[in-house]
Amino acid sequence: MPTLISDKFAAWERECDERFNTLKANEEELNRIFIDIYGLQDELTPEVEDKDVTVRRADLGREIRSLISYAVGCMFGRYTIYEDGLYFAGATWEYDEKVSLLSDYAKKKGYDVSDASDLFLPVRDRILPICDDEYFEDDIVRLLVDFVRKVYGAETLEENLKYIADALGGKGTPREVIRNYFLGDFYKDHCKIYQKRPIYWLFDSGKKNGLKALIYLHRYSRDLLAKLRTDYVHEQQERYRNQLAHISESLSAATGANHVRLTKQHSKLTDQLQEISVFEEKIRHLADSRIELDLDDGVKVNYEKLQKDVEGVKYEVLAKI
Numbered sequence: 001m002p003t004l005i006s007d008k009f010a011a012w013e014r015e016c017d018e019r020f021n022t023l024k025a026n027e028e029e030l031n032r033i034f035i036d037i038y039g040l041q042d043e044l045t046p047e048v049e050d051k052d053v054t055v056r057r058a059d060l061g062r063e064i065r066s067l068i069s070y071a072v073g074c075m076f077g078r079y080t081i082y083e084d085g086l087y088f089a090g091a092t093w094e095y096d097e098k099v100s101l102l103s104d105y106a107k108k109k110g111y112d113v114s115d116a117s118d119l120f121l122p123v124r125d126r127i128l129p130i131c132d133d134e135y136f137e138d139d140i141v142r143l144l145v146d147f148v149r150k151v152y153g154a155e156t157l158e159e160n161l162k163y164i165a166d167a168l169g170g171k172g173t174p175r176e177v178i179r180n181y182f183l184g185d186f187y188k189d190h191c192k193i194y195q196k197r198p199i200y201w202l203f204d205s206g207k208k209n210g211l212k213a214l215i216y217l218h219r220y221s222r223d224l225l226a227k228l229r230t231d232y233v234h235e236q237q238e239r240y241r242n243q244l245a246h247i248s249e250s251l252s253a254a255t256g257a258n259h260v261r262l263t264k265q266h267s268k269l270t271d272q273l274q275e276i277s278v279f280e281e282k283i284r285h286l287a288d289s290r291i292e293l294d295l296d297d298g299v300k301v302n303y304e305k306l307q308k309d310v311e312g313v314k315y316e317v318l319a320k321i
Contacts (some may be wrong), residue, residue: 002153006161013058024053064167065189071147076216077122082106087093090218095124126219130182130212135234141179199300202319210276211236225287233280240273282315
């Protein structure tokens, strides 16, 4: 059944307000009781300021960011829309087995599931690419759109995407606003929530946005960097080379505003190709090292470990936390 996120938020806001007002009234009543018991009417008042109430009210910006964070968790398999609570936080991961389980869970919850394509599934490759355009099939914005479609319905998709984008703020179409959020602020928000001990890690080629990619710590294995390098970095390098060749051909016949536009695009892609080529070399050293992580060592130790090759040389490939 089609659902509007705005309606869901309005219901949540009412629930939060009721909880807030109830707690505030209870705290003020307790204050009155103690003031009467100890005869402090001339010194104290029972009123409680809103900022001192110990539960939060709903906040649209915060709730939308939380929704996006949950969606990313579903993309990785940490959560699923078909079961409450954590779905996967470290154990043996057999992808086909997980898909089969999700299908069973979905049917029990009343979802219309005829085959796997009807499900919102975690990514098989364990990597979520973030680029300034939809280059990959598992592009993070594309998956978020699919998440919104499958959770809230196809009929309300565009309205829901606009609602999300309006809550995030920024210029452009809803998809452009959401993409810019992933490129710029998502990881900062994630690190803040997890107090600089993130469970999703961001590989970042640099300021030109040549390629960014998220991984999930609990689905990491020693071959993951090799997959990142061959299936994502190499593919993006080749894509940039092809685009540059095409633009170079077009520039010879372009004039006026079109020539200016193509020149800017050529310059941007050249910078991105240069950036990702440097990034590729760093990833190559790390992939060849087949780095092993130990979850018992904690996030900080493993985060540093994933950036050092067998000789102990450090390569800055992860975003700073």
